[in-house]
Amino acid sequence: MPDTLRQIAPNVWIYPRDEDPNRTQPNVGIIVTGQHTVLVDAGNCPRHARRIMIALDDIEAPAVSHVIYTHSHWDHVFGAMVFGAxxxxxETCRRQLLETAAKPWSHAYVQEEILRFPQQEASLRAMARAVEDWRNFRVVLPEVVFSKQIRLYLDDVLLEIEHVGGEHAPDSVIVRLPKQRVLFTGDCFYPPPSYLRKPDDHFDFGMMQTLLRDDIDWVIDGHGDPYDRATFSALAQGKLNP
Ligand SMILES: [Zn+2]
Known part of the structure; x- marks a missing residue:
């Protein structure tokens, strides 16, 4: 279980995912400015989020001021209640999470969902493992939404958040820090979620090439290791196996 942050650039860190695919844990981006800490995704459960809080203490990061959801899938969202930000x-993410939030979450409900949607069993079992205690669980809805893009100026750090959509999730957004030359993509260039995936589905190479602007040196995706520019570029041209 990696409890150490990895620094990517000035102001930018990640809390790396657990590499065990059965845990369905995403990388969580951390942007620290003078007064603010911004998270890119919230972790897949309150326990994961609490570990991130401890790691933030270790680098004396300011209190979490904003959380950005890259998309509405549970593994990027279900830790948010811990941060209180x-x-x-x-806007589509909020609409989808209104439905997610209305479900009667409990261990029994997740078991019923597995029976109703056997093709989603792997993901639901990972959810059941992640969320130990549903009693106080709640889905935090986005309170700031946008349709195309939004810019945040926090101290001297600029964050550009832009909607890209894609096959994986229609609400996918990216987070770009031009000065730090870092791009967070979430899962945007991945194929659809595994239960909807067809055997010949692959990464969206066209989208990946568009995402790799000249001002980007590092790409952090949802569930992989950080890519330097050369590696991501080779991947986007289909020269590397994901
Ligand atoms: Zn996803």
Missing amino acids: PVIAH
Whole structure:
């Protein structure tokens, strides 16, 4: 279980995912400015989020001031209640999470969902493992939404958040820090979620090439290792196996 942050650039860190695919844990981006800490995604459960809080203490980061959801999938959202910070996301993300939040979450409910949607069993089992205690659980809805893009100026750090959509999730957004030359993509260039995936589905190479602007040196995706520019570029041209 990696409890150490990895620094990517000035102001930018990640809390790296657990590499065990059965845990369905995403990388969480951390942007620290003078007065603010911004998270890119919220962790997949309150326990994961609490570990992130401890790691933030270790680097004496300011209190979390904003959380950005890259998209509405549970593994990027279900830790948010721990941070008590306003969430920014695409307007479609809010709409989808209104439905997620209305479900009667409990261990019994997740078991019923597995029977109703056997093709989603792997993801639901990972959810059941992640969320130990549903009693006080709640889905935090985005309170700042946008349709195309939004810019945040926090101290001397600029964050550009932009809707890109894609096959994986229609509400996918990216977070770009031009000065730090870092791009967070969430899962935007991935194929659809595994239960909807067809055997010949692959990364969206066209989208990846568009995302790699000249001002980007590092790409952080949802569930992989950080990519330097050369590696991401090779991947986007289909020269590397994901
Ligand atoms: Zn996803």
